[in-house]
Amino acid sequence: MQHIDNVYFLGIGGIGMSALARYFNHLGKSVAGYDLTKTSLTEKLVTERIEVSYDENVSSFPSRFKKGNTLIVYTPAVPLNHKGFQWLKENDYTIYKRAQVLGMVCNSAKSIAVAGTHGKTTVSSMVSVILKESSLGCGAFLGGILKNYDSNLIVPENEKQWLVTEADEYDRSFLNLSPNMALVTAIDPDHLDIYGTLEELKKSFSDFVHQIKDGGKLIVKKDIGIHNFNSGEIEVFTYSLNEEASYYAKNIKAFGDGYNFDLATPSGVITNVILNFPGIVNVENAVAASALAMEAGASVDDLRNGLSKYQGVTRRFDIRFKNEKTLFIDDYAHHPKELEAVISSVKKLYIGKKITGVFQPHLFTRTRDFADEFAESLDLLDMPIVIPIYPAREEPIKGVTSEMIIRKMKNKNVIFLKMNEIVPWILENESDILMTLGAGSIDNIANEITEELERKYV
Structure with missing residues (x-):
């Protein structure tokens, strides 16, 4: 790492990647990166003097980042046919996976x-x-x-x-x-x-x-x-x-x-x-x-x-809104066991309260492999809402949709909603406790719900 002056991150908006970016920035390295979409996290990185581009074309790559003194860090979420990744490989830049770089730092x-x-x-x-x-x-x-x-x-x-x-x-x-x-x-x-x-x-x-x-x-x-x-x-x-x-x-x-x-x-x-x-x-x-x-x-x-x-972590049993009428919890749970644990915890804490949960399945493969288990965990909710699968790094799999989970559920209250239907439905249907659950883009919905609840009740 001694000869490295610059570090460039492909997928800098990821939670693990951004932590490494901040670390190298603290060490005094020149840090920049690419991500597909602008988020509150990437915007925060920019305020910390880390350059972030949302353009995968080579023209957005910093010209001062020469191959002799630049480390490229990438995440598996970035497709191998990504234009920038291909160009960096062809031009013999030093390229490591995030996990490899984390190992270099931690093992020393x-x-x-x-x-x-x-x-x-x-x-x-x-x-x-x-x-x-x-x-x-x-x-x-x-x-x-x-x-x-x-x-x-x-x-x-x-x-x-x-x-x-x-x-x-x-x-x-x-x-x-x-x-x-x-x-x-x-x-x-x-x-x-x-x-x-x-x-x-x-x-x-x-x-x-x-x-x-x-x-x-x-x-x-x-x-x-x-x-x-x-x-x-x-x-x-x-x-x-x-x-x-x-x-x-x-x-x-x-x-x-x-x-x-x-x-x-x-x-x-x-x-x-x-x-x-x-x-x-x-x-x-x-x-x-x-x-x-x-x-x-x-x-x-x-x-x-x-x-x-201890004050908690965003998206881990994260109480986003609370008043005498409504409690809103956002959680990262995206595995059946995690869903069961967080829903059961809420039921034990708030006995007798009606719990509405909005779940976004994460990955087609995980949905296919655990549809039965997801159905069983979501049945614990009083009012389960399932929304479209968040694909992340995956291509669609024929026959694998959110309806695959819904068909296996015993809870007859379950409904399917499209992304643009979620917030209006929530505002029209009051619930004692509302939960958003999942590891994908549902955090954006959680932010919107929080804003609307504050507007409605505050």
Whole structure:
């Protein structure tokens, strides 16, 4: 990296890519990038003196970025026939995947990697707040905008501090990481377009675990369903919500939009831990983050202080609007297990309230592979609304549509809406609790809904 003066990102608007862009910008590199569409995130990057183009033609590429001192970083979301990508390859620029560059940065530091098919962003964000608010400090590359610091990047103050990152299983990206400490939250079937079978997915997680540095530590959710974690060179701990494990919660009590609980640890019970954040699933996430923080050297006071200050991540159980009539929650849930967890948490928190959920399926392959499971999770809603599939990197698959999920649902209230029908329907049909769910462009709908609710009620 010493000879690199410029870094160019193909797909700079992605949450992981933008964190890396901000990191290199902080290092004093000249940073620029391309993305397909303008978003609030790309506009924020521009205010940070990062150049962003929405034109894939070569003419938009900075002429000062010469191949001898420029690193090109790309994401799998950018198609290989992209004009700019093709031109950069033909002109012998140094090109790496995002995961490779993240590995280069993290593997040279004292790092913590959070893996799992869901929960990565919340757990990594929670442990980052605990460490950042302590004397230990930390850096972090996060998969969401952490509200405490309004960023997906925390810059480490020195090389001795922990560097927290999410370890993404998609495309086996996490095999580029070799952390000092790792945590695995869940291994549920996902990305079967890459892995084919659950066994192959489990094998990849096993390979990831074996890349933990000798003398390192692994924390896994109890009964995760994968074995051979311990090669003998690392310490292994377990965690759970409230079942006995190395780390687990006891005496969980809900209050307002948060929880009070005791944390059982290998060295004793920590009483009166406060999480000012809703959703029972987030107590489990807090246990996981606490385990990481304590094994990283955080004190009991650090733990209590950090968790009590945690403000959440955008699009993770994100309360966008609240008054005496309506509560609006936006969430990134895009896997059946995630949907089940967040909907169940809301039902437990707000007993007897009518819950309307707008779900945008993400990817044709995921919709095809998990249509039954999506139907079962969405049946938990009082008023399910399913909208068109967000394709992301994929081409359409014949016969795979949102109706595929709807046909399998038992809930007779379910309806299908087009994108332009969502906001008018919501404004005409009041609900105690409204949720937007999905990993695609539904965040734009969530912004529009928030504006309309504020206009209507404020």
